[in-house]
Amino acid sequence: xPIDAAKAVAAEPRTGEIAWNSKDxxxxxxxIGAGVPAxxxxxxxxxxxxxxxxxxxxxxxxxSGSPGVISGLSMPGIEVDLAKVLHGGQALTIHRPLxxxxxxxxxxxxxxxxxxxxAAVLVMRTEVADADGPLWTNDAQIxxxxxxxxxxxxxxxxxxxxPSGEPDRVVERAVREDQALLYRLxxxxxxxxxxxxxxxxxxxxxxxxxxxxxxxxTLKAVVDTALGGDVARVRxxxxxxxxxxxxxxxxxxxxxxxxxxxxxxxxxxxxxxxPVLADTVVEHT
Numbered sequence: 001x002p003i004d005a006a007k008a009v010a011a012e013p014r015t016g017e018i019a020w021n022s023k024d025x026x027x028x029x030x031x032i033g034a035g036v037p038a039x040x041x042x043x044x045x046x047x048x049x050x051x052x053x054x055x056x057x058x059x060x061x062x063x064s065g066s067p068g069v070i071s072g073l074s075m076p077g078i079e080v081d082l083a084k085v086l087h088g089g090q091a092l093t094i095h096r097p098l099x100x101x102x103x104x105x106x107x108x109x110x111x112x113x114x115x116x117x118x119a120a121v122l123v124m125r126t127e128v129a130d131a132d133g134p135l136w137t138n139d140a141q142i143x144x145x146x147x148x149x150x151x152x153x154x155x156x157x158x159x160x161x162x163p164s165g166e167p168d169r170v171v172e173r174a175v176r177e178d179q180a181l182l183y184r185l186x187x188x189x190x191x192x193x194x195x196x197x198x199x200x201x202x203x204x205x206x207x208x209x210x211x212x213x214x215x216x217x218t219l220k221a222v223v224d225t226a227l228g229g230d231v232a233r234v235r236x237x238x239x240x241x242x243x244x245x246x247x248x249x250x251x252x253x254x255x256x257x258x259x260x261x262x263x264x265x266x267x268x269x270x271x272x273x274x275p276v277l278a279d280t281v282v283e284h285t
């Protein structure tokens with residue numbers, strides 16, 4: 001069997017040094033649509049090195065580019081076809097604000113393997129700390145089609161009750177035609193997001209946007225509108241990837257404000273509000 005759950009969970013964690021600088025942060029911000037309008041002071045906080053603030057979702061690419069998805073597939077006990085892999089969900093905990101430049105130690109391991117019947121879900125946990133202590137913890141849920149059915153633990157559902165009432169805020173964000181090509185320069189080189197032929201083999205009509213790009217676009221929208229533009233207020237951010245986004249589409253982002261949290265739902269406008277992100281919560285101060 002391509003996935004040996006016991007071997008994967010028992011494997012020794014992998015530890016390595018990562019580093020990033022302001023250029024990496026700026027490239028990431030541009031990859032999730034920052035800088036429009038280019039001279040807007042609120043956007044310059046994401047694009048100009050002299051006043052740079054780091055959106056917490058940068059943690060998903062810092063140092064090595066989507067470490068949870070890509071490196072998780074090379075862990076002991078994991079041998080799968082990349083064309084069968086989808087990013088199922090992401091959970092990020094921020095222990096303190098991210099610096100615009102830094103070096104840190106990243107420790108990654110398979111925290112769990114769940115049997116969903118027709119698929120397997122790998123939970124790749126990456127813990128990052130620098131000389132001053134923990135910075136962030138990333139959990140990437142990796143969905144592998146056709147690899148379930150061995151009778152293992154199904155794991156938690158992760159589904160939340162839908163938010164009640166009308167959303168407090170609704171914003172729309174356009175996704176550029178070249179958004180995936182720009183975002184992949186931050187390190188996630190999966191051809192699913194660039195190569196039309198590979199996308200067809202994987203079952204899509206054309207290349208799709210990275211789930212983590214949608215994840216970043218959404219967090220930026222929440223920070224900019226519900227949190228007064230203050231990136232340091234974010235404490236955690238979790239989502240389930242409920243559907244794909246095609247470059248060139250428009251995201252509709254609905255927000256319900258609660259005590260200490262914002263519930264979020266994201267859909268694709270051009271496809272009759274097809275769900276894109278679900279069970280999404282941004283916890284904040």
